[in-house]
Amino acid sequence: MTMGMATREKSSRKGKQVVADDREPLLPTRQEEKDGGGFDEFDGASFAGAVFNLSTTIVGAGIMALPATMKVLGLVPGxxxxxxxxxxxxxxxxxxxxxSRAGKIVTYGGVVGDAFGNFGRVLLQSCVVINNVGVLIVYMIIIGDVLSGTSSSGDHHSGILEGWFGSQWWNARFFVLLVTTLAVFSPLACFKRVDSLSYTSALSVALAVLFVVITAGIAIVKMVGGSIPMPRLFPDVTDLSSFWKLFTVVPVVVTAYICHYNVHTVDNELEDSSQIKPIVRTSLGLCSAVYVATSFFGFLLFGDGTLDDVLANFDSDLGIAYGSFLNDVVRVSYVAHLMLVFPIVFFALRLNVDGLLFPTSRPICMDNRRFALVTAALIILIFSGANFIPSIWDAFQFTGATAAVAIGFIFPAAITLRDSQGIATRWDKILSVFMIVLAVLSNAIAIYSDADSIFHKGGGSPRA
Structure with a gap:
């Protein structure tokens, strides 16, 4: 992950020579394994497991905001x-x-540190912490809203459990989140290797695909029945205000693929590190297919009535047989998906927090006491945020979106422009300048849009 500069050389799987950080979090030497007693024999992560872990990092809550981008842009540009x-x-x-390969460095922080020194490394780690804490609190809030219900602007929206069993003490928001945290999040957060989460990640991706299949099925049934009009293929631009509105979708789409903070983690655990590029391409291809299908069928199904969070559209009558049942299946599968995304994002959060607080200590996976304390502290922080700050969408649009764009585009582009290894091509530098301009533009639009929403409309729309 992002744990310091490269200092010592070691042999890795498949005869690969890399440089390990002073605090490399995932691949302790065989001697450290014996001394620490924290690992079983591990021969390396599989291609499929790595693809599922990286795909799960990508597909989070943001998938539900993508159909709304079709409403703004139209299907073709979207x-x-x-x-x-x-x-x-x-x-x-x-x-x-x-x-990373040129500098023989095995962490994102190491690459940034190589280009910009310790300040750059700390800045990157801070961005990962800000982004991931915000994302995980939002995940937990969504889980609470879907299972226990939510009240806003005087209106109460019943949760699944409340709809099934009525209002009970055990399906209240605090208790539901407490059980979820103790029974799901805490056990999954205790794994010390990201490859240990490959099966839950595979299930998470399957649940995202299930959402697409159900949405597509409903849309096709209604289209055959003639109850769905032809969706807009292009944006409807009538004045300057509608033109500027087109740019409000940029932050949503730009941040939809952020997974950079887990790329080195996945790479470090591979049996054959030459597979990382095909793994990245496969993951991005899989997620792109899910994103395009979700956007297309979501907008096809709800048209101009598509909400900023399309999940909210599944709280109404779908106009088909078994519509209520399908609504519940969609919402339950989405909640289960977020529960399984949680530990992947949390894994990166814990490593970066540890890197900020204990930069000179041995890897956190080799120190059980520190591992337990950091894990417990972060889970308590996220649980508290989800329960006592229930309306944090706007706050994390300011912090999370900005940090996410920095992680995904600004830091990689800045590393390339710095070119400490002397390997950047002219095209690399042109592309890096474009990335930085796009990132700064998307951040400016996100901040302006949220500020305008807060100060002129009295609240923001949930977007992830």
């Missing part, structure tokens, strides 16, 4: 933009991988 950002993301990850 789909093209999703694919374009996927290509741009692959380019930024490729930059990280190439500079």
């Amino acid at each position: 789909v093209l933009m999703i694919l374009f950002v996927a290509v741009l993301t692959e380019a930024s990850i490729d930059m990280l991988i190439r500079f």
Whole structure:
């Protein structure tokens, strides 16, 4: 992950020579394994497991905001933009991988530190912490809203459990989140290798695909029945205000593929590190297919009535047989998906917090006491935030979106422009300048949009 500068050389799997950080979090030497007693024999992560872990890092709550981008852009520009950002993301990850290989560095923080020193490394780790804490609190809030219900602007929206069993003490928000934290999040957060989460990640991806299949099925049934009009293919621009509105979707799409903070983690655990580029391409291809299908069928199904969070559209009558049952299946599968995404994002959060607090200590996976304390403290922080700060969408649009864009595009581009290894091509530098301009523009639009929403409309729309 992001744990310091490269200092000592070691042999790795498949005869690969890399440089390990002073605090390399995932691959202790065999002697450290014996001394620490924290690992079983591990022969390396599989291709499929790595793809599922990286895909789960990508597909989070943001998938539910993508259909709304179709409402703003229209189907054709919307789909093209999703694919374009996927290509741009692959380019930024490729930059990280190439500079890591050239410098024989095995962490994102090590690459940034190589280019900009300790200040750059700390700044990157801080961005990861800000982004991941915000994302995980939002995940937990969504889980609470879906299972226990939520009240806003005087209206109460019943949760699944409340709808099934009525209002009970045991399906209140605090208790539901407490049980979820103790029974799901805490056990999954205790794994010391990201590959240990490959099966839950595979299930998480399957649940995302299930959401797409159900949405597509409903849309096709209604289309055959003639109850769905032809969706808009292009944006409806009538004045300057509607033109500027087109740019409000940029932050949503630009941040949809952020997974850079887990790329080195996945790479470090591979049996054959030459597989990392095909793994990245496969993950981005899989997620792009899910994103395009979700956006297309979501907008096809709800049209101009598509909400900023399309999950909210599944709280109404779908107008087909078994509509209520399908609504519940969609919401339950989405909640289960977020529960399984949680530990992957948490894994990166814990390593970066440990890197900030204990930069000179031995790897956290080799210190059981520190591992337990950092894990418990972060879970308590996230649980508290989800329960006592229930309306934090706007706050984390300011912090999370900015940090996410920095992680995904600004840092990789800045590393390339710095070119400490002397390997950047002219095209690399042109692309890096474009990434930085796009990132700064998307941040400016996000901040302006949220500020306008807060000060003129009295609240923001949930977007992830």
